[in-house]
Amino acid sequence: MRDVWLDNGVVWAAAAAGLPVSASRRLTQRAITMAGEAKSSRIMLDFRGATLIGNTLALTWHADMLARLKPPGEIHMAMLCWQYSDSVQHWERTMKERGHLAGVFTDSEAALAWLGDAAAAPAAQAAQAAEEPTDAESLKRLLERYADGLSAVPHSQVVAEFLELLDCLLANAELLGVDAMRGLEQQLRMQRKRRDQR
Numbered sequence: 001m002r003d004v005w006l007d008n009g010v011v012w013a014a015a016a017a018g019l020p021v022s023a024s025r026r027l028t029q030r031a032i033t034m035a036g037e038a039k040s041s042r043i044m045l046d047f048r049g050a051t052l053i054g055n056t057l058a059l060t061w062h063a064d065m066l067a068r069l070k071p072p073g074e075i076h077m078a079m080l081c082w083q084y085s086d087s088v089q090h091w092e093r094t095m096k097e098r099g100h101l102a103g104v105f106t107d108s109e110a111a112l113a114w115l116g117d118a119a120a121a122p123a124a125q126a127a128q129a130a131e132e133p134t135d136a137e138s139l140k141r142l143l144e145r146y147a148d149g150l151s152a153v154p155h156s157q158v159v160a161e162f163l164e165l166l167d168c169l170l171a172n173a174e175l176l177g178v179d180a181m182r183g184l185e186q187q188l189r190m191q192r193k194r195r196d197q198r
Helices: 021-038 058-068 086-097 108-114 115-133 136-147 155-175 179-198
Strands: 005-009 010-014 042-046 076-078 099-106
Touching: 010 021, 021 042, 021 058, 021 099, 042 108, 076 108, 076 115, 086 099, 099 108, 099 115, 155 179
Parallel strands: 010 042, 042 076, 076 099
Antiparallel strands: 005 010
């Protein structure tokens, strides 16, 4: 499962239990990068499974690190946790003191509402529709951009995502009456032939 993804214009970053401070920095950096690429101003830090939630020092460090990353000023950042605590409230105060739009929530619906999901959905859907590929060349360019964005993702996750994509392509080919497996075998033979000719 991917730990940073885009859903309805909101960039989600989900931290796992035992997440070290260095990994928390990379996770947050990837979320900010994805927000910039997707032109999204909304980030959801789903830290319900993160051990740093109960650690005031770690959360202060996280807020300081975010200030150094300098995300665009219009970004709204919601932290989702299982329960309120002095630690997460301290994170929220620290973020606001550093000029960030931040909030802590225990309910994902409330967090999404605060992020302005309902108000921004029509604009996000229109932007997404405008970027939807209408031909094979557009789709190939989109896949190339997608692959470029996986450079900092663990290899096991890359493999899992590409297998999901392949499964989706095969399912759609079947719906259209296309023998995708036969086409894939032909492409593999051609690739092997080109390699042998080098």
